[in-house]
Amino acid sequence: MSMKSSASKVGEFLSRPFHSDGTPTRLHPASLTREASKVAGTYLGPGWAKAMGWLKRYVGPVLATISTLGFVVLGTAVLLWILGASYGWQEAKVAALLATVLLLIAIAFVLGKSMYAVKLDLARTRVAVGEHAVGSIAVENTSPRTVLPAALELPVGLATALFHLPTMKPGEIHEDLFTIPTTRRAVITVGPVRSVRADPLHLLRRQVLWTDPTDLFVHPRTTSLDGPAAGFLKDLEGLTTKDLSNSDIAFHALRDYVPGDDRRHIHWKTTARTGKLMVRQFEETRRSHMAVALSVNTDEYENDDDFELAISAAASLGRQAIKEHRELNVITQRGPIRCETGKNLLDDMTRLLGYNRRGTSVDLARTLTDAVPNASVVFFVVGSKVTPAQLRSAAASVPPGVRAFAVRCFTGAKSARANIADLTVLTLGDLSDLSMVLRKAIA
Template identity: 70%
Template sequence: MGGALRRYCGPVVGVVSPLGWIMAGTVLALWVLGAVFDWREALVAALLGSILFVLAVGFILGRSSYAVKLDLSRTRVAVGDRAVGSVAVSNTSSKPLLPASLELPVGAATAIFHLPRLKPDQLHEDLFTIPTHRRAVIVVGPVRSVRADPLSLLRRQVFWTEPTDLYVHPRTVPLVGSAAGFIKDLEGLPTKDLSSADVSFHALRDYVPGDDRRHIHWKTTARTGKLMVRQFEETRRSHLAVALSTNTSEYGSDAEFELGVSVAGSIGLQAIREQRNLSVLTQDGPVRSETGRNLLDDMTRVEGRNQRLTAVDLARTTADSVPNASVVFFVVGPQVTPSQLRSAAASVPPGIRCIAIRCVSGQEPGRATIGDLTVLTLSDLSDLALILRKAAA
């Protein structure tokens, strides 16, 4: 998460500040006006401005020899968790260094650390805490030292570390007990498609050329006097699909949308813990779900926006992208109507279990059905396991 990256100490950027450019333009204009119109007051003002610039140069000259280390105790936290870091600075020169300031960009904000006078090889460390009230990817750093004159006409910055990404993951809850068992029970649902090789035995039939002889049922063959083979039902493999609608027009508030992200993340993590195939999709495309870290990292970057694609469009995309799913979860907002939910469920191939979770603020957890679709209502993430148990009842 950083180190004594002295190779980044060389670049000098942004020497003239915006105020400095304004001042420079004003001084130049005063010199021209004073020379053209013999305006002494303008010449005196231009001279004073030029002197200020010369004095400002003295404040930014000089070189600092620092070893700077930016360290975040964790680069991945959940919303509401403490994100703590430190900036350690040591003097690597043979001479004492005067007091200075270090700046640490944290997202859109900037933290300022004041360095005391450092003796050779002396180490100074500052701790800081980053607020994690909202889901976000926060860029922390790079640490930079700043030299500037009192009027901030000139400003010299030197970068000492590389930036580090801090992932503030959505809140998730573990699904244990009957809630986890419910998700497990949804897997491997048999279909009406018959197969000559699968794990779900269905019936016996006459042998036909080309059948695998390993499936001959010898006891029945001996009793009937003719070759009989086992016939199987195809089963849907353990594959969970989670379709999270990111259309903000379907949610009543930011809190409802964040609840939807947390619900999708919690269900996805449970599937990964059980080593089940998982696909997570939004209107903007698939979300990585190979590991729990990949899933939460991508869920952190999910953004809601008002768009043309609705939850029904997302359901159709999910059906096309994951045709072999055994169960599909639709995570939507309260503005999605029952008719839209019915259309979403109708776009999924027969034999796939469909469950819709409506994220609604201020309502008691509930369960309803629309045709073959189970509709669960959720207002608090802590009730997710409860409503899944209700769906299993």
């Protein structure tokens, strides 16, 4: 076969259609590369995946035991061996031998297998800021022989607690108690408990996980609103409307009886006095429904303490509403907060983070109006940097007939009350003053 005929056949192959629908096309060099990649993936893929799985299973754990200093010593030993062998430097060989001996001694420290049964127990997984969070670690030697002293590490958030285990006989149990600081609202991950084997120079460090991590919720501080403040929030009859009804709770007036009226609503004393049937007429009511709009825009707060005060105030209002079995909605610029139970409310409040690129309180008020159209009482919990003009705009978003309050959180400020149009503005300087501030709202 001539070279010309071979070249023509190659050109014919490259120009012939290859799509399944018969669309004529030419095979581009990039397409050839993709096809080659597909072929390589088809035949090399299983082998590559198997090799990576083997490396991850066997080589990965070995490399994980080597510390940064261990890698430095290992690399130095290899380099010194090469220099000593290449140039005949006896000093390099001696130093390489010393580094190798150190690594072998470190390996002897981390070899072996410990058999423990470890139980991590938190007395409570939900506490309030300032309350004691207590836990315990119980370790049992489940091996048939005595184990040497060892160390256990317990990660607590970003910190790590260290527990020293003594020499333990078979079946012996060692228990340690610990406390966790709860000075700030947070979700703290406690655990997993891990045992650590390391050499004195910490060239190698081998750890084994014994428990699963546990989340500790440090809820925001809340205050009780019992007494006059609870009476202020409680509205068993709901808010009356201007719509008249023949059957409701709020009595409005008497009118003449017309056929079809419920005879149970006939006012017999008036009927006897006037000589004609008179029935009671009522104003329609709606069940009390409280909505809380909590601003998480940090630009509206002077500092972090003001932001925490706002979260605590909103959580206190929400807890009281849930306690009284009232309908409740709590929203922020990040979205709604779960309000099915007090635990859900406080858990979500604990996870809240402040942002300085979210909408303002005015935007939040408009969102609240759309999200909770049937609210009868509205609380705006905001920072001290929110201006009266912004509060006026927020109040303008509230439908007529809805009671609206703004709680300005300013740590250290004196409690006060002011009115901006139909909006009652309450200044809160300390969480313990919340009940008093609410009483001022009805004074």
